[in-house]
Amino acid sequence: MEIGTVIVDEDSPSPGSFSFVVTCDGSGIPVRQGQFVKVETEEGLVMAFVINLVKTNRYFMRAESVREYERRGKPLTSIFPADRWEYLVARAQVLGVVKEQVLERCTFPPSPGQRVLTVENEKLAQFLGLRLNGGVEIGRLRHHDLMVRLDLTKLLRKHVAVLAMSGSGKSNFATVVVEELLARSAEQGRPAVIIVDVHGEYGGLANQTTYSDKVVVVNGDDIRIGVPNLSAYQFKEFLPDISGVQLRELQKVLEELRSEMRSGKGPFGLEDVISKVEVEEGLNKQLQQALIGWLNDLQFLGIFDHADNPNWEHAVLPGRALVLDLSGITSLRRKQMIVAHAARRLFQARKRNQVPPFVLCLEEAQQFCPSGESKEAAISRSALEMIAREGRKFYASLMLISQRPVRLSTTVLSQAGTNVILRITNPYDLEHIKQSSEAITKEVAEMISTLPVGEALIVGEAVNCPIFVRVKQKRSQFSSHGLSMEEALMKFEKMNSREEEDAKAFM
Numbered sequence: 116m117e118i119g120t121v122i123v124d125e126d127s128p129s130p131g132s133f134s135f136v137v138t139c140d141g142s143g144i145p146v147r148q149g150q151f152v153k154v155e156t157e158e159g160l161v162m163a164f165v166i167n168l169v170k171t172n173r174y175f176m177r178a179e180s181v182r183e184y185e186r187r188g189k190p191l192t193s194i195f196p197a198d199r200w201e202y203l204v205a206r207a208q209v210l211g212v213v214k215e216q217v218l219e220r221c222t223f224p225p226s227p228g229q230r231v232l233t234v235e236n237e238k239l240a241q242f243l244g245l246r247l248n249g250g251v252e253i254g255r256l257r258h259h260d261l262m263v264r265l266d267l268t269k270l271l272r273k274h275v276a277v278l279a280m281s282g283s284g285k286s287n288f289a290t291v292v293v294e295e296l297l298a299r300s301a302e303q304g305r306p307a308v309i310i311v312d313v314h315g316e317y318g319g320l321a322n323q324t325t326y327s328d329k330v331v332v333v334n335g336d337d338i339r340i341g342v343p344n345l346s347a348y349q350f351k352e353f354l355p356d357i358s359g360v361q362l363r364e365l366q367k368v369l370e371e372l373r374s375e376m377r378s379g380k381g382p383f384g385l386e387d388v389i390s391k392v393e394v395e396e397g398l399n400k401q402l403q404q405a406l407i408g409w410l411n412d413l414q415f416l417g418i419f420d421h422a423d424n425p426n427w428e429h430a431v432l433p434g435r436a437l438v439l440d441l442s443g444i445t446s447l448r449r450k451q452m453i454v455a456h457a458a459r460r461l462f463q464a465r466k467r468n469q470v471p472p473f474v475l476c477l478e479e480a481q482q483f484c485p486s487g488e489s490k491e492a493a494i495s496r497s498a499l500e501m502i503a504r505e506g507r508k509f510y511a512s513l514m515l516i517s518q519r520p521v522r523l524s525t526t527v528l529s530q531a532g533t534n535v536i537l538r539i540t541n542p543y544d545l546e547h548i549k550q551s552s553e554a555i556t557k558e559v560a561e562m563i564s565t566l567p568v569g570e571a572l573i574v575g576e577a578v579n580c581p582i583f584v585r586v587k588q589k590r591s592q593f594s595s596h597g598l599s600m601e602e603a604l605m606k607f608e609k610m611n612s613r614e615e616e617d618a619k620a621f622m
Contacts, residue, residue, distance in 0.1 A: 118146050119205065119231045121154065133163070133224050135231045137203040146205055149562065149583050150258040151242075153234045154225040159214040161225055162234070162242055163207035164580070166559075172201040207231075210580050213242065218579065236261045244269065244579040249303070251295045253288070257570065257583040270577040271306070271474055271512040273532025274503060278520045278548060283537040284569040286316050289476055289516050290589040293320065296474065297329050297436060305434030306512075307473040309461065311454055314478065315442030323591040329434060331425075335441040339420035340456045343373065343382050349459065352497060353452055354409050355490040361406045368392055382421035385414050416449050427460045431470040447482060448494065454483050455495035462502050465511045472510030475502065480515040484524040496524055503530035521547040532576035538566040555581065 124134035133154075137145050146152070148168050154161040174197035175181055184191050191197050212221045239261060240247050250264035270292075279285040297320075299305045310317050321330040347366035351357055357365075368391045372383045389410045392403060413419060430437050439457070441450050454477070464470045477483060477499070484496040502511055503526060515531060517523050521543045539545055549560045555574060559581055563572060566583075574581040 116233045117230050118152060118233060119203075121225045121227050121229045121231060122204070123227045124204075124206075131221075132166075132206060132208050134204055134206050137205055146203065147258045151234050151239055152207060153232050153238075154229050155232070156212070156223075156225050156229065158221070158223055159212040159219070161212050161221055162210045164210055165205050166208045167206040169204045169206075170201065171204060172197060174200055210242075218242065234259075242579065243582060244577075251292060252587070253291060253295075253573075254571075254584045254586040257585055263573075263582065263584045265573075265577045267304075270533055271514070272507050272510070273576050274506065274513040274515070274530055275533040275535060275575075275577070276480075276515045276517070276520070276523075276528060276531035277535045277537075278517055278539065278544075279537030279571075280539050280541065280544075281518050282568065283539075283566070284571070284586060285516055285518070285535075285537055286478070287569065287589050288535060288537065288571060288586050289478075289514060290317065290320070290591060291587060292514065293317070293436060293476065294326070294590055297326050297434060299434065301434070305471070306510075307431045307433055307471045308436040308476065309431060309457070309473060310436060310438045310476040311457075311478055311483070312438050312440045313442065313450070313482070315440055316478070317438050318440060319591040320436060320438065326436070326591065330436045330438060331430065332438040332440055333425055333430075335439065335444040335450075335453070337424060338418065338439065338453050339422070339424040340418055340452065341382070341421065341423035342385050342388060342419055343376060343421070344423060344460065345369075345456075349456070350413075352455060352494060353413060355494075357406075357409055358402075361402060361409070364392070364395070364398060364402065364406060368395065384421045385410060385419040389414065416446070416452070418449060418452060423456075423460070427457070428464055428469050431461065431464070431473060433471045451483055451494040455498045458495065458498040458502060462498070462506070462509070462511055465509050472512075474512045474514055476514040476516065478516050480517040480527070481519045481522040484515075484527045485522055486524045487522075496527075500524060500526045503527045520544050533578075534572075534574050536563055536572040536574070537570065538563065538568065540564045 119135040119137035121133055121135045146165060146168070148165055150165045152163050152165060154163065174191060174195055181191055184194060209221045209224070211218045234242070236259070237247065239256075239259065244266065245261075246264040246266055248264070250266055251270055253263045253265060255261065256263050277285045277288055293308055293310065296306055296308055312318070318332050320326050321332050347362050347369060350365060351362055368388060372387060372391060376382060389407060392398075392406055392410065395403065425437065439453070441453065444450050458475065461470065461473060461475065465473065484499040485493050488496075499513070502513055506512060513527070513531070515523065515527060520528065521541075534548070536548060539548070545560055545563060548563070549555050559572065562583070566572070569586050571584050571586050572581055573584055
């Protein structure tokens with residue numbers, strides 16, 4: 116369908132953009148900002164993205180003339196046919212030219228007078244790199260009746276970052292992706308999903324009939340780190356201030372305990388390591404006491420045991436989701452230790468092909484791989500940066516979810532091949548995002564701050580050019596964190612009233 120006509124515009128003389136005029140006849144808005152259009156030229160099919168719209172009317176261009184006519188007590192439209200002179204001028208950014216099914220850089224702008232047309236869904240999907248069937252269904256392309264289905268490999272192989280301010284719908288997007296992965300059949304290939312749930316927002320997956328047999332939720336208080344699985348280097352990761360001499364002595368103790376375990380004594384815990392250090396002969400007393408102090412510090416956290424819980428090799432399965440609910444843990448150090456250990460264990464198991472290809476979804480990613488923090492405040496950063504750098508070789512993917520991208524490790528963020536950006540208004544975060552992706556132009560960056568809740572900009576490996584998507588609603592139930600303020604207040608009042616009634620009945 117024809118939308119408008121290319122016009123001469125001195126402000127856009129380069130082949131990178133062109134302007135076109137659209138007649139407003141009162142039958143609806145024929146074009147919108149963010150819409151894809153095409154122009155059929157001799158060079159090929161030019162595809163473009165509408166970046167700006169201006170509505171104008173020649174009768175209303177001179178303020179003093181309009182004022183003089185309006186002083187007579189009659190509107191200008193009663194004197195002149197002003198309504199017939201209203202039109203839209205649209206500025207479009209050229210994305211490329213399609214020649215014989217191949218996308219190339221456009222080197223010559225469309226000629227004035229050429230028709231600007233809407234794009235057919237099949238041709239638009241092919242141009243954007245979307246799947247018409249299969250893939251990961253995210254939602255609908257803004258201003259087009261086209262369902263956005265992303266290629267699984269393009270989306271996850273090189274990691275994905277979901278960036279948005281609080282309340283913009285980032286958790287809904289992540290849940291939609293997880294639901295799509297859980298819905299895949301064995302014939303399609305099913306990755307395992309591990310979710311680090313900081314706020315308890317993903318427990319609803321286990322309550323949904325469709326996914327109840329595919330989701331296991333592990334309470335953070337039940338997660339344990341098996342001491343026999345830890346090397347001296349991993350102890351160093353948990354205790355960055357431990358000295359090289361102390362680490363060397365600890366390594367000797369661990370080797371002795373492992374030797375005893377192999378001889379039939381059984382697994383050992385942190386208390387066994389401490390006891391072994393206490394009776395170790397030949398150790399400098401000062402060094403011995405310092406090492407015991409470090410180990411007691413770890414023991415106090417209550418997360419170390421004789422074996423891992425969950426057992427990662429048995430809990431991580433194709434087409435299944437493992438939710439680590441850390442919402443009940445307040446200690447950031449404790450949470451970081453859990454994530455560091457889980458990330459390393461999963462990655463090592465994946466390298467040995469003991470677990471299927473997996474996606475590690477990390478809520479509040481800036482807590483676990485922060486930028487500019489010391490090793491003491493970023494215990495899990497090293498493990499996550501390792502997966503970010505090397506994961507794609509072994510089909511170990513990260514989905515980073517963050518409301519403060521400026522605080523996220525640049526190493527991790529730079530390795531995310533696809534960025535899903537929902538509404539962000541913080542200027543520092545916007546600038547950080549713009550610098551991290553050359554595909555985000557000034558005009559596109561300005562659109563990010565005005566995005567409605569639930570609408571996302573997808574840019575990077577998953578798509579051939581940036582697209583705006585209205586993300587569909589997740590199927591699983593909302594968590595208690597999804598209640599409105601009024602609902603939370605009424606829930607508390609009802610609970611409080613019931614407790615008072617029970618107390619009166621008891622008296």
